[in-house]
Amino acid sequence: MAHPGGTPALRLTVLVGEQDGWHHKPLYAEIVHRAREAGLAGASVFRGIEGFGATSLIHTQRLLSTSEELPVAVVVVDTEERIRAFLPQLDELLAGGGLVTLDPCERISYPRTDGPAPAEGGRG
Numbered sequence: 001m002a003h004p005g006g007t008p009a010l011r012l013t014v015l016v017g018e019q020d021g022w023h024h025k026p027l028y029a030e031i032v033h034r035a036r037e038a039g040l041a042g043a044s045v046f047r048g049i050e051g052f053g054a055t056s057l058i059h060t061q062r063l064l065s066t067s068e069e070l071p072v073a074v075v076v077v078d079t080e081e082r083i084r085a086f087l088p089q090l091d092e093l094l095a096g097g098g099l100v101t102l103d104p105c106e107r108i109s110y111p112r113t114d115g116p117a118p119a120e121g122g123r124g
Contacts, residue, residue: 006106010080015099041078
């Protein structure tokens with residue numbers, strides 16, 4: 001059976017360090033909080049196990065001395081208009097460094113078939 005096409009969307013990925021902070025809280029948590037306040041469809045945070053950035057210093061779980069600064073990716077998928085409207089908030093949050101990528105994608109939502117319905121204001 002062929003799969004129906006999805007809705008055009010934009011994927012925002014923000015790459016920061018796990019220890020990067022914003023007013024005494026993790027930077028990735030502040031990004032998620034602001035994405036929610038902005039009404040974006042959702043945000044997920046992924047913790048890397050190894051990586052390097054502008055300093056070329058490799059951070060990995062295998063080395064105890066650098067395990068505190070693992071890479072973290074915050075991923076948000078929504079319409080291009082909504083994602084681009086959110087970018088000015090990242091200008092402020094990433095003044096200390098970070099990387100943002102934008103990728104066109106298709107959004108395919110699967111409605112829940114069991115359990116409670118999504119919270120009011122939620123989108124599939």
